[in-house]
Amino acid sequence: MHPFPKTKHLAIIGFVLTLCLQWAFFRFGVEHLHSPWNALASGLAIFAASYMLSWGAELAQFEMPQSLAIAFLALVAVLPEYAVDMYFAWKAGTNPEYIHYATANMTGANRLLIGVGWAAVVFAYFFKTKKGEVILEKENRTEIFALLLATVYCFIVPFKQSLSWIDSVFLLSIFVWYIRQAMKAKHKEPEIEGPILEIAEWKRLPRIMATFFFFGVSGFTIFIAAEPFAEGILEVGRKTGIEEFILVQWLAPLASESPEFIVALIFAWRANAASSLGTLISSKVNQWTLLVGMLPLVYNLSAGHIGPMVMDARQSEEIFLTAAQSLFAIVIIANLRFSITEALLLFVLFMTQIFFTSTEARTIYAFVYIALAIGWFFAVKSNKKGFQEILKIAIKR
Numbered sequence: 387m388h389p390f391p392k393t394k395h396l397a398i399i400g401f402v403l404t405l406c407l408q409w410a411f412f413r414f415g416v417e418h419l420h421s422p423w424n425a426l427a428s429g430l431a432i433f434a435a436s437y438m439l440s441w442g443a444e445l446a447q448f449e450m451p452q453s454l455a456i457a458f459l460a461l462v463a464v465l466p467e468y469a470v471d472m473y474f475a476w477k478a479g480t481n482p483e484y485i486h487y488a489t490a491n492m493t494g495a496n497r498l499l500i501g502v503g504w505a506a507v508v509f510a511y512f513f514k515t516k517k518g519e520v521i522l523e524k525e526n527r528t529e530i531f532a533l534l535l536a537t538v539y540c541f542i543v544p545f546k547q548s549l550s551w552i553d554s555v556f557l558l559s560i561f562v563w564y565i566r567q568a569m570k571a572k573h574k575e576p577e578i579e580g581p582i583l584e585i586a587e588w589k590r591l592p593r594i595m596a597t598f599f600f601f602g603v604s605g606f607t608i609f610i611a612a613e614p615f616a617e618g619i620l621e622v623g624r625k626t627g628i629e630e631f632i633l634v635q636w637l638a639p640l641a642s643e644s645p646e647f648i649v650a651l652i653f654a655w656r657a658n659a660a661s662s663l664g665t666l667i668s669s670k671v672n673q674w675t676l677l678v679g680m681l682p683l684v685y686n687l688s689a690g691h692i693g694p695m696v697m698d699a700r701q702s703e704e705i706f707l708t709a710a711q712s713l714f715a716i717v718i719i720a721n722l723r724f725s726i727t728e729a730l731l732l733f734v735l736f737m738t739q740i741f742f743t744s745t746e747a748r749t750i751y752a753f754v755y756i757a758l759a760i761g762w763f764f765a766v767k768s769n770k771k772g773f774q775e776i777l778k779i780a781i782k783r
Contacts (some may be wrong), residue, residue: 394435395581405434406607408774415609416701421472425618428611432466435611439465442600445606448586451591465605467495468677469612470638475681478695481689487634488621488681489701493708494635495643496673501714501736503647503666508729509661510651518726520659522667522719526588527776529667532564534776536674537712544702544709546693549682557679564671574672629743631700636740663724675710710755711736718758720772731758 409431413422471491478484508520539556543549585596619638623630654662684697697705711732718728739751763769 391564397583398581399765402434403603404429406587406603408437409474409607409611409614413614414476421448422622423637424614424619424674425622427479429616429619431607431611432469432615435535435607438600438604438607442597442604445586445597445600448590448593460709466608466612467639467643467673468680470616471606471677472680472684473496473616474634474683476688476696479690482696485629485685485695485697486701487616488685489697490631490635490697491638492673492681494706495639495677496670496708497711497736498639498643499666499673500711502734503643503650503669504663504715504724505733505736506647507650507654507659507663507666508724509664509728510654512726514655518652520663520724522664522722522724524722526667526719526722528564528567528665529603529664529671531776532560532671533561533674534713534716536671536678537709537716540674540678540705540712547697547699547702549678549691549697551686552681553702554683557675561638561672561675562677564675570745629674632743635704644725657692667719670712670715698747701768703745703752704743707739707744707752707755708760710752714755714759714762717762717769720763720776721766721768722772723768 409428412427471488473492474488478488508518511520512518536557539560571783582596585593588596616634616638617631620630623627623633641762650666664676682695686692715732718724718732735751735755739747740746742748742751
């Protein structure tokens with residue numbers, strides 16, 4: 387067996403483990419925290435658990451094909467986000483007020499992933515290599531096609547103002563199809579760097595045991611921290627007068643997804659931007675299919691009967707805006723190229739919309755995204771060809 391992790395790597399692993407365990411101490415110990423410290427402590431635990439999840443997923447890549455590994459890594463990386471949103475959906479089954487929070491968290495996470503995550507990869511890659519464009523792999527067309535199907539379907543949701551089991555069937559079917567395509571890919575040994583570098587070189591059995599350790603600790607941490615974190619954010623909003631919808635929409639996803647962004651940025655900084663962006667695209671597919679599709683199922687399970695999650699005008703507008711942003715992003719990367727100009731446009735549109743929360747502003751931003759998508763499609767010839775290739779691959783499969 388290869389040497390134990392270096393001191394600096396061991397220190398990082400120990401620090402992240404401590405952040406996970408500190409919440410267990412406050413949750414089950416004598417000391418109990420009050421707002422806002424309970425939200426902060428549980429949020430830090432989720433943040434640390436996300437890192438441990440990503441380490442476990444990276445080690446798991448040795449046991450599966452690369453495309454499936456990327457899909458698995460993307461799925462695992464957003465599990466903290468799933469935990470928070472599933473909690474809101476579960477509470478909504480007995481308290482309809484929580485439907486607002488489930489929708490807010492889901493739309494915020496999706497828009498944050500594209501507006502900040504995708505763009506940040508290109509920025510980091512440019513600063514490192516001075517190259518103003520990330521070129522994706524041909525295999526990424528599978529993710530783009532799945533994302534296109536989910537996006538087109540999600541445009542229907544705002545008009546019927548509800549999420550039901552029918553939506554779950556369609557969206558989860560896309561997710562299953564996507565995973566099946568990923569499973570057909572050839573196996574390729576992953577490149578591991580960072581704190582788990584030495585662990586990746588261990589013999590198979592110890593490496594698998596380390597993988598399960600990371601998954602076990604992170605999973606337990608997320609399980610005990612998701613509810614206090616979600617409720618802590620709501621309590622902070624009530625005490626400070628900040629709109630709870632806004633806090634749930636932006637603060638919760640920022641905490642649960644920031645480790646994923648950081649890991650993606652590290653890979654981009656190492657000039658591996660294609661894999662970094664590919665992982666975030668896969669994360670978007672996961673959130674736009676599995677996350678959205680699970681909401682009504684968890685809601686119905688909690689309510690004890692089958693029925694739609696009925697949404698008001700605000701929630702419908704948020705989903706429409708999220709679908710519009712997704713459509714524009716798909717058009718941009720259809721040619722498997724993502725330039726710094728395109729990244730900057732996505733980033734600016736996302737950042738500015740945070741400051742405008744009226745119905746009119748949401749509608750304007752949504753139609754700006756749609757208009758840009760149409761304009762980009764007809765103005766850039768490579769986008770048309772890219773869509774044709776995406777559809778060809780989908781038909782063949």
